[in-house]
Amino acid sequence: MASLTLPPAPTNPRQDAIDLHKAFKGFGCDSTTKAMLLWILDPAGRDATVLREALSGDTIDLRAATEIICSRTPSQLQIMKQTYHAKFGTYLEHDIGQRTSGDHQKLLLAYVGIPRYEGPEVDPTIVTHDAKDLYKAGEKRLGTDEKTFIRIFTERSWAHMASVASAYHHMYDRSLEKVVKSETSGNFELALLTILRCAENPAKYFAKVLRKSMKGMGTDDSTLIRVVVTRTEIDMQYIKAEYYKKYKKSLAEAIHSETSGNYRTFLLSLYRN
Numbered sequence: 001m002a003s004l005t006l007p008p009a010p011t012n013p014r015q016d017a018i019d020l021h022k023a024f025k026g027f028g029c030d031s032t033t034k035a036m037l038l039w040i041l042d043p044a045g046r047d048a049t050v051l052r053e054a055l056s057g058d059t060i061d062l063r064a065a066t067e068i069i070c071s072r073t074p075s076q077l078q079i080m081k082q083t084y085h086a087k088f089g090t091y092l093e094h095d096i097g098q099r100t101s102g103d104h105q106k107l108l109l110a111y112v113g114i115p116r117y118e119g120p121e122v123d124p125t126i127v128t129h130d131a132k133d134l135y136k137a138g139e140k141r142l143g144t145d146e147k148t149f150i151r152i153f154t155e156r157s158w159a160h161m162a163s164v165a166s167a168y169h170h171m172y173d174r175s176l177e178k179v180v181k182s183e184t185s186g187n188f189e190l191a192l193l194t195i196l197r198c199a200e201n202p203a204k205y206f207a208k209v210l211r212k213s214m215k216g217m218g219t220d221d222s223t224l225i226r227v228v229v230t231r232t233e234i235d236m237q238y239i240k241a242e243y244y245k246k247y248k249k250s251l252a253e254a255i256h257s258e259t260s261g262n263y264r265t266f267l268l269s270l271y272r273n
Contacts, residue, residue, distance in 0.1 A: 032263045035225045039270065046230050047072065048084040048092075055095040062100065062187050064226060067209070069108055070194035071202060073158075074116045081112060103146045104187040110154035111195070117157040127160060131167040134176065138183040149184070153195050161199035203238035206231055207246060210239070214258045224255070224267070232270045240271075 038046050047068050054065040072080065084092045096108050130152050137148035153161065165176040180192045197205040206227055213223035231239060243251040255267055 031221045031225065031259075032261075032266055034222070035229055035263070035266055035270075038225065038229045042083075043230070043233060044076070044079045044083040045087065047076070047080045048087055050226055050230065051080075051084065051092065052088050052095070055099045060099055061222070062104075063190065064222070065096075065099075066104075066108070066187055066191050067194055067226075068230075069111055070191050071198045071205065073118055074114075075118065077112055078115070100187070102188065103150065103184075104191060106146075107150050107154060107188060107191050110150060111191075114154050116155065117160075119157070120159045122157070122160045122163045124163075127163045127167050128171075130156065130160075130164045131171055134164070134168060134179070135172055138179050139172065139174070144183045146184070146188070149180075149192060153192055158199035161196060165196060165200060201242070203235050203242045204246070206235070206239045207242040207251075210243065210251065210254070211247060214254050219258045221263075224258070228255075228267050228270055236271065 038049060041049060051065055051068050054061040054068070069077070081092050084090075092112060093109060096105065096112070100108060133148055134152060137145035152164070156164070168174070168176040168179070177193065177196060180189060180196065184192060194205070197208075209223065210227050213220040213227070228236075240251050243249075243254070247254075252268060252271055255271060256264060259267060
């Protein structure tokens with residue numbers, strides 16, 4: 001009688017994570033562990049995990065939460081929201097509401113809730129109209145009409161926002177980025193700038209974030225891990241090119257000089273994928 005061979009049971013990602021954590025615990029590899037635990041998830045799972053940690057972990061990190069939300073496409077956000085709810089049993093909007101406030105909160109909630117167009121086409125008439133509205137809401141008046149900034153930045157596509165920035169500069173001889181910096185502040189300013197920079201060139205934006213994480217005394221490991229792990233399968237080749245173009249040094253060299261041991265080996269292995 002032939003024996004029946006059962007296929008191995010499918011692996012449990014949560015158990016894999018626990019086993020990895022145990023394997024690295026006590027060996028001074030905390031950064032490596034963080035990076036590996038994130039890497040074994042799918043892209044939406046990585047984003048959801050970073051967001052959950054940023055919004056409800058031991059240390060609230062609104063900068064990380066803002067970056068993840070404002071640098072993702074509408075379709076990426078929709079999948080990530082579903083993953084967030086399935087994984088953590090709570091809605092992303094609820095956690096945003098609990099941990100943020102004011103105009104920053106309004107912008108984030110609108111950004112995760114509005115299904116924006118993702119194609120390259122823009123309407124020049126609406127672009128000009130938006131540029132005028134932003135001028136009236138900011139530079140032209142005393143004080144700032146934040147509602148207009150929130151409406152335009154959260155309802156328009158990246159292609160449209162890039163065109164608005166170009167039109168604004170042409171019409172008023174000032175960059176929209178400088179206007180955002182002078183008219184807003186704090187996390188609200190950060191959210192607007194992230195949307196604007198990603199609309200114009202996401203790879204350039206992430207190259208700058210990586211540079212900042214490795215510049216000066218010490219390395220901001222959480223930012224370095226977050227960007228390398230979450231962008232490896234998205235646009236790392238473009239980020240590498242932008243990094244070299246702007247800083248005249250390869251990103252691999254920078255990572256190599258700022259990290260060591262297993263941590264360095266793991267990040268560089270992702271970088272080269």
